[in-house]
Structures are given as C-alpha cells and as structure tokens.
Amino acid sequence: xxxxxESGPGLVxxxxxxxxxxxxxxxxxxxxxxxxVRQPPGKGLEWVGAIWSGGSTDxxxxxxxxxxxxxxxxxxxxxxxxxxxxxxxTAIYFCTRSGAVAKGWFAxxxxxxxxxxxx
Amino acid sequence: DIQxxxxxxxxxxxxxxxVTITCQASQDIGNWLAWYQQKPGKSPQLLIHSATSLAxxxxxxxxxxxxxxxxSLKISRLQVEDTGIYYCLQRYSNxxxxxxxxxxxxx
Numbered sequence: 001x002x003x004x005x006e007s008g009p010g011l012v013x014x015x016x017x018x019x020x021x022x023x024x025x026x027x028x029x030x031x032x033x034x035x036x037v038r039q040p041p042g043k044g045l046e047w048v049g050a051i052w053s054g055g056s057t058d059x060x061x062x063x064x065x066x067x068x069x070x071x072x073x074x075x076x077x078x079x080x081x082x083x084x085x086x087x088x089x090t091a092i093y094f095c096t097r098s099g100a101v102a103k104g105w106f107a108x109x110x111x112x113x114x115x116x117x118x119x
Numbered sequence: 120d121i122q123x124x125x126x127x128x129x130x131x132x133x134x135x136x137x138v139t140i141t142c143q144a145s146q147d148i149g150n151w152l153a154w155y156q157q158k159p160g161k162s163p164q165l166l167i168h169s170a171t172s173l174a175x176x177x178x179x180x181x182x183x184x185x186x187x188x189x190x191s192l193k194i195s196r197l198q199v200e201d202t203g204i205y206y207c208l209q210r211y212s213n214x215x216x217x218x219x220x221x222x223x224x225x226x
Contacts, residue, residue: 045155045163045206047215060214061120094162101175102168104210105153109162 002026004034004095004110011116012085018115022078022095029053029071033098034078035106036069038091041114048093051078085117121145123207125218131226138194140221142207147188151211154183154192158203166205167192199225 008020022034029051036048049059051069059067068081078095092112099107122145132138142152150170155163165174167183170190180195194201202225207218 044220045157045208045217047208047217058213062214096162099165099168099175102153102165102172105165105168105174106155106163106208107165107174109164112162 002097002108004097004108006093006095006110006113008093008113008115010114011118013119014086014117016085017081017083018085018089018117020080020093020113020115022080022110024076024078024095024097027097029073029076029078034071035096036080037094037096037106038089039094039112040088040091046091048080087117089115090117091115120214121148121209121212121216123209123216123218125207125221127221128219129222129224131224132197133226134199135196138197138201138223140192140205140207140223142190142192142218144188144190144209144211148209148211150185151209152183152185152190153208153210154181155206155208156201156203157206163206197225 003025005023012018033052035050039045049069051057057069066083071078092114094112095110096106097108098104124143152170154167157163166177166181170185171183182193184191205221
C-alpha cells in the first residue's frame with residue numbers, strides 16, 4: 001500500500017540548513033508527484049513545494065530563495081533542503097501524494113516530523 | 120497569491136445538527152478546491168476534492184458545493200467523530216494555499 005515517512009534532525013540551530021527525507025513505498029516517484037506541507041505548532045497548514053513525476057519542481061514563492069527539493073528514484077526518497085532557518089520555520093513537516101482517483105489532491109500523507117529551530 | 124478566507128474560525132454544534140463551513144477565494148479558482156479534516160496529532164484527511172467530489176471512504180453526510188468564488192463544506196448530521204479542524208485548499212495557482220481552519224467541537 002502507499003506509504004510515506006518523513007525523517008529528519010528534530011532540532012536545527014538558527015541560520016543553519018534543514019535536511020529532511022521522505023521515504024515512500026507502494027508507488028514510483030517517476031509516476032507520482034510528492035509535495036511538502038508544513039504546520040507550525042497549533043497553527044494552520046502551508047504548502048511548501050513539490051517535485052513532479054518528471055523531476056521538475058515548484059516552490060512556494062515565499063520560501064523559494066531558501067528551498068530545494070530533489071529525489072533519488074532508486075531509493076524511493078524525496079529530499080527537502082531549506083537554508084537560513086529561523087524560529088518561524090519551526091513546524092511539523094509532512095510529505096504527501098495525490099490520490100489515484102482524486103488526482104492532484106493530497107490523499108496520502110506521512111505522519112509528519114517536527115522540526116524545532118532553536119539555539 | 121490567492122487568499123482563502125475560511126469561516127467561522129470555530130464552531131460548536133450538537134449531534135445530528137447540520138454544519139456548514141465556508142471558504143471565500145480572493146479570485147476565481149474554478150473547481151480547484153478541496154476540504155480536509157485534521158484530528159489532534161494526526162495528518163490531514165481528504166474529504167472533498169474538485170469542490171464537490173467525495174473522496175474515497177468518506178461518509179455521504181459530507182458534501183461540498185460552490186457558488187462563484189464561495190465554497191462550502193456541509194455535514195448533514197454531525198457525529199461525534201466529526202470533531203476536529205477543517206481546512207480548505209486551493210490548487211488553482213502557485214502557491215497552493217490553505218484556509219485558516221475551522222475548529223469544530225461538539226456542544
């Protein structure tokens with residue numbers, strides 16, 4: 001079945017770079033896009049960016065200058081890198097994929113990984 | 120960026136009551152709208168996509184509608200398990216944007 005699982009450092013110091021991995025199973029990254037969505041504790045959801053099945057990327061314009069999304073299809077992994085982290089980047093980071101029927105809509109989600117930006 | 124103004128921010132309703140949550144888009148987004156439910160400590164769950172289509176496995180008491188740039192999620196007979204926070208999402212244009220959320224509680 002379709003599964004996504006985020007992993008990352010948990011704690012990152014201000015001004016440093018965040019590196020997260022989304023490991024997927026049950027589908028191919030060359031046939032499906034994967035998106036990142038984040039949620040500050042107790043707050044709403046924010047779309048971060050996406051890597052499409054062909055390998056191209058789209059980023060939230062508010063984060064674009066600090067953000068990079070890439071993948072390793074052989075390992076079924078998607079990577080998020082965000083530099084110059086600030087306390088406002090503290091959030092749960094989810095990776096998500098569209099549904100087979102609900103094409104393009106986030107139907108499958110990872111459990112999320114909490115990233116805290118603090119010294 | 121397209122703004123999604125969601126209302127109300129919070130809502131308390133009784134069992135079996137009809138509940139309606141709305142999202143107002145700042146511009147035309149066609150049917151590029153979805154609704155999600157999120158329970159504490161969990162990932163969001165897709166309820167409605169393409170404004171009016173029920174997602175797989177979602178009870179038929181949930182429905183979505185559109186009137187121009189206003190979108191509504193209706194729960195026809197509120198159940199205990201329907202409590203949580205509801206979000207709308209537009210994917211008409213980059214950046215995809217969520218509404219601010221509606222916290223639904225039982226009265």
